[in-house]
Amino acid sequence: MDKVIIAQNLSLSYKEFETIISKASFSIDTGSFVFITGASGSGKSTLLKSFYGAIEPKQGQLSVGGVNMNRISTSKLNFLRRHIGIVFQDYKLIKEWTIEKNVMLPLIISGYTSDVSGSQVQKLLGHVKLIHQAGKYPLELSGGEQQRVAMARALAHNPILILADEPTGNLDEYSSSVIWSLLEGANTQLKTTVVVVTHHIPEQLNIPYKHYHIDAGNINEIA
Amino acid sequence: MKSLKNHISLIIALFTVLASVQIYVAVDRTIAAYETRLKDDYSVIVVANKAFTTEELKSMSSMIERSEPISTTQVLDRLKGEMSQKNLDLLRLTLPKFYRIYLNRYPSPKEINNLQRLLQRNPTIERVEGFAQTHDTIYKLMLLFKNVVQVFSLAIAAVTSLLILKEMRLWQFQHAERMSIMALFGAPVWLRSAVLFRLAIVDAIIATFILCLAFFLIDYYGFLITQLKAIGISVQLFNFVDDALRSLGIALGISVALTFMIVIFPNEED
Numbered sequence: 001m002d003k004v005i006i007a008q009n010l011s012l013s014y015k016e017f018e019t020i021i022s023k024a025s026f027s028i029d030t031g032s033f034v035f036i037t038g039a040s041g042s043g044k045s046t047l048l049k050s051f052y053g054a055i056e057p058k059q060g061q062l063s064v065g066g067v068n069m070n071r072i073s074t075s076k077l078n079f080l081r082r083h084i085g086i087v088f089q090d091y092k093l094i095k096e097w098t099i100e101k102n103v104m105l106p107l108i109i110s111g112y113t114s115d116v117s118g119s120q121v122q123k124l125l126g127h128v129k130l131i132h133q134a135g136k137y138p139l140e141l142s143g144g145e146q147q148r149v150a151m152a153r154a155l156a157h158n159p160i161l162i163l164a165d166e167p168t169g170n171l172d173e174y175s176s177s178v179i180w181s182l183l184e185g186a187n188t189q190l191k192t193t194v195v196v197v198t199h200h201i202p203e204q205l206n207i208p209y210k211h212y213h214i215d216a217g218n219i220n221e222i223a
Numbered sequence: 224m225k226s227l228k229n230h231i232s233l234i235i236a237l238f239t240v241l242a243s244v245q246i247y248v249a250v251d252r253t254i255a256a257y258e259t260r261l262k263d264d265y266s267v268i269v270v271a272n273k274a275f276t277t278e279e280l281k282s283m284s285s286m287i288e289r290s291e292p293i294s295t296t297q298v299l300d301r302l303k304g305e306m307s308q309k310n311l312d313l314l315r316l317t318l319p320k321f322y323r324i325y326l327n328r329y330p331s332p333k334e335i336n337n338l339q340r341l342l343q344r345n346p347t348i349e350r351v352e353g354f355a356q357t358h359d360t361i362y363k364l365m366l367l368f369k370n371v372v373q374v375f376s377l378a379i380a381a382v383t384s385l386l387i388l389k390e391m392r393l394w395q396f397q398h399a400e401r402m403s404i405m406a407l408f409g410a411p412v413w414l415r416s417a418v419l420f421r422l423a424i425v426d427a428i429i430a431t432f433i434l435c436l437a438f439f440l441i442d443y444y445g446f447l448i449t450q451l452k453a454i455g456i457s458v459q460l461f462n463f464v465d466d467a468l469r470s471l472g473i474a475l476g477i478s479v480a481l482t483f484m485i486v487i488f489p490n491e492e493d
Contacts, residue, residue: 052407074412081409094401109410 002030004161004193005051009060012046020046022217023060028210030160031191033183035201038214044197047214048165051195052084053077065160082110085154085192087164087179091146093138099149100125100134106157117156124152128178144175151182162186164196180205229397230426233390233478236383237430240477241470243379245434249460250372253451254365256458258329261361265329268293269322269342270350284341286326286334293321319349384477391485394419416486423482427474435467 005028012021020043028034038044049055051064053072062069067080085106093102100121107117125131128148130141138146147167154162164183168176180202186192188207201211211222269280269290280290295318299311306314330338335353342351395402402415413420438461441447451458461467 054407078406078409078411081407084409086407092404092407094404096401105405106408109405109408109414 003027003063004030004032004065005195006063007060008062010050010057010062011059012043012050012055013058014046014055019058019217021050021214021219024217024219025060026212026219026221028193028195030193031187032193033187033207033209034193034195035209035211036195036197036214036219037199037201037211040199042214043217044214045165047219048163048195048197051161051163052081052086082106082157083160085157085159085162087147087150087154087162087167089166089169091138091143091150093146093149093153095138098135098137099130099141102138102149103152103156105153106159110157112157120156121152124156127155127182128152144171147171148175148178151179155182155186158190159192161193161195164194164198166198167196168198168202176202177204229390229394230422230429233387233423233426234430234433236386236390237427237474237478238433239383240380240387241430241434241474242437243376243383244473245438245461245466245470247372247376248466249458250369252458252460253456254369256451256456257365257454260455262326262329265354266323266325267335267338267342267354268352269324269348270352271320271322271345271348273347274320275322280322280324283345284338286328286330286338288325288327290322290324293323295321384481387477388481388484391419391423391481394422395485412486416482419482419486420479423478424475427478428471431467431471431474434470435461435463438466439463 007027008025009023010021010025011019011023013019024047036044036047046055050057050062050069053064053069056072057070065080065083067076072080094105097105103121103124104117107120112120122131122134125134128151130145130148130152133141133145138149141149151167154164162183167179167183171179183194183196184205184207187194201209212219213222214220269275274292275290277290281287295315299315299318302311302314326338339351339353342348398418401418405415442461447460
């Protein structure tokens, strides 16, 4: 099976003498659903950041979507990011833009025409049950609604890989179920690889998944 | 409100640069007009043993526009009571020819010296008076004025450019969150910074418009034009096509170049 992420002896750190992930080797199959769990401060989010190039490997090799992340050029990184959908715990919505335009962001960046992006955004806002909120601004919505917008944005450009950092961390039950069903749908219907960093794996998930656990800088696969 | 304040800061800074450039241009034009006036009043006196036609004098230097003989009758008439007619006739015959030579431009002191030398090479020309001393003082005063305005304009342009740079860093800081989110989705630098370029372009257009309006009002109320006319100078301080286009070019050039600078060389803290 093809691998979308390959790490070999990967070490990550923010400071020179403080290693967060130490010599980890693992791979993630294309089209799989993966959970990464671990205690607070274990390095889950740091690992996820390395997948979208926000942090460079300190040692070892990391390849995402066939792109070598070691000393990656800005243009290559931009190209890779245009094929990844990211969901953040703090949503990272542009507060000066309407919900509709926020969802449209990846399509604007990829250069889609307004006709194509407009219909795609309408469809996605329908999926996240926010079609009636399209003209509002992020700060006018609840946290759950904002995360659903962020989810719609992550799916807008049909990415090959979705990276989600605690996507339901602070959400109500309804918003959480919408997020999980969208991630599940993207994985089963669109064959998108989904990597989720979380504290708890939801019980309602009906798909096979892989589970990695980070402990003391080591990544172990949980059977 | 904060955004409006930032816009006004940049517009005022750009307007100041444009105004200083336009003032320099207007001073340059005024001095050029004054030079023309001086040129019309200025002439070189030539004393020669033989009569010259204008064409003969013009062939000696390309600077000579025209010449006119200075009549000696008035001088001789004054001597009528003091000398006999015979002596007066003799004096009339031996008296050299005087010419007033007008030039086609206002000469620099060096050009006057060169012209004097050139004319004096002709053996029949006895003396050339360029009034270089008086002329030199006026000319140097004019150049000094022009240079002071130039230095002043350059200093204003430099200081305000730094202010614009600071202002744009503030914009960059204000839009940093949006730009970083766009970067996470792979937006290239130009797309992330499009908002900064758009603001810079809009403010450049507004600053140019305000400059045009200011000079239109100066022109309309005519207080400067009247003062200049009083000293015999007629000059267009602001050309609403050429000057407006040049000002727009400068405003766009400065704002876009400085935006490029902060996009390409972001602050270390960013």
